[in-house]
Amino acid sequence: MLTVSNYHYIREHFNFEYPSIFGVTPKCFENQLLKLKNLGDFITPLDLINNINSVLTSKNNYYLITFDDGLKEQFEYALPILDAHNISAIYFLNSINFKERRVSTVHKIHLLRSIIPPSAFYKKIQNFYKVRFTNQEKETAISIYRFDDSSSAELKYLLNFKIPFSKQETIINNIFTEYFNEQNVLNDLYMNEDNIKYLASIGCLGSHTHSHFPLGLLDEASMLNELKQSKLYFESLTNSKIESVAYPYGSKEACTDLVFKQAKTANYKIGFTTTPGTNKDTDKNLALMRFDCNDLPGGKNFRS
Ligand SMILES: [Zn+2]
Numbered sequence: 001m002l003t004v005s006n007y008h009y010i011r012e013h014f015n016f017e018y019p020s021i022f023g024v025t026p027k028c029f030e031n032q033l034l035k036l037k038n039l040g041d042f043i044t045p046l047d048l049i050n051n052i053n054s055v056l057t058s059k060n061n062y063y064l065i066t067f068d069d070g071l072k073e074q075f076e077y078a079l080p081i082l083d084a085h086n087i088s089a090i091y092f093l094n095s096i097n098f099k100e101r102r103v104s105t106v107h108k109i110h111l112l113r114s115i116i117p118p119s120a121f122y123k124k125i126q127n128f129y130k131v132r133f134t135n136q137e138k139e140t141a142i143s144i145y146r147f148d149d150s151s152s153a154e155l156k157y158l159l160n161f162k163i164p165f166s167k168q169e170t171i172i173n174n175i176f177t178e179y180f181n182e183q184n185v186l187n188d189l190y191m192n193e194d195n196i197k198y199l200a201s202i203g204c205l206g207s208h209t210h211s212h213f214p215l216g217l218l219d220e221a222s223m224l225n226e227l228k229q230s231k232l233y234f235e236s237l238t239n240s241k242i243e244s245v246a247y248p249y250g251s252k253e254a255c256t257d258l259v260f261k262q263a264k265t266a267n268y269k270i271g272f273t274t275t276p277g278t279n280k281d282t283d284k285n286l287a288l289m290r291f292d293c294n295d296l297p298g299g300k301n302f303r304s
Contacts, residue, residue, distance in 0.1 A: 001059075001061060036297060045206070089204060107173050
């Protein structure tokens with residue numbers, strides 16, 4: 001069986017005026033690796049791809065480490081720790097950050113939320129896209145985001161449920177350019193081409209699609225394009241084969257059966273969602289489940 005632990009931000013500090021960027025410190029990351037090492041065996045991406053069926057049906061507990069979003073800190077902080085413990089991981093990157101030199105909308109939102117109070121951010125969005133919340137919706141927002149204060153909950157609900165994804169890009173970009181220089185953020189936030197080539201050379205590069213859009217909301221042709229474009233871009237950049245994909249957001253709405261079918265058409269061999277669970281079924285190679293690292297032993301939400 002296969003258990004996958006997924007990571008995003010890995011940095012020393014998460015001190016922002018308004019918390020919106022969450023992750024683990026290098027120390028916590030290393031401690032979790034040591035915990036998992038006691039529970040099973042880490043598998044390399046290449047061994048997994050080449051022996052997927054025997055890994056899934058094995059009684060042995062195999063663990064795989066994955067990283068989403070191509071963040072530079074994953075290369076700078078996590079990779080040396082993994083090397084020290086002789087563990088390899090898959091790094092899933094979006095090609096839009098490199099091919100088009102654009103910051104993903106999801107990261108623009110994280111950065112904006114870290115410096116703008118939620119109520120002010122909410123108002124700014126309303127300048128571009130007017131929506132009214134019913135009292136029922138306000139209650140729903142607060143219950144979904146019960147760990148947030150009410151204005152953060154309403155902001156998240158606005159972004160995640162009220163504004164269509166296709167509209168978000170333009171709205172967020174307008175606000176983002178008021179506060180940030182996109183090229184500076186690109187250079188600071190994401191890996192560079194040398195990093196990417198290195199990861200490919202050790203068999204650790206995967207695709208997170210082209211533009212970090214929830215694939216399940218796209219029409220069939222755009223879905224396939226998202227999957228193919230990033231594969232082709234990274235394959236030609238690194239002169240290697242890209243055979244694994246992690247679907248952005250990874251939720252049920254983002255990962256429909258049609259998405260898995262298109263991933264197969266695009267010639268991926270393994271694909272990862274963010275549905276939590278341990279993988280044992282051999283017919284779901286393109287719909288593998290992953291845990292958020294916080295939910296596994298050594299993670300902050302783990303309860304044994
Ligand atoms: Zn992502």
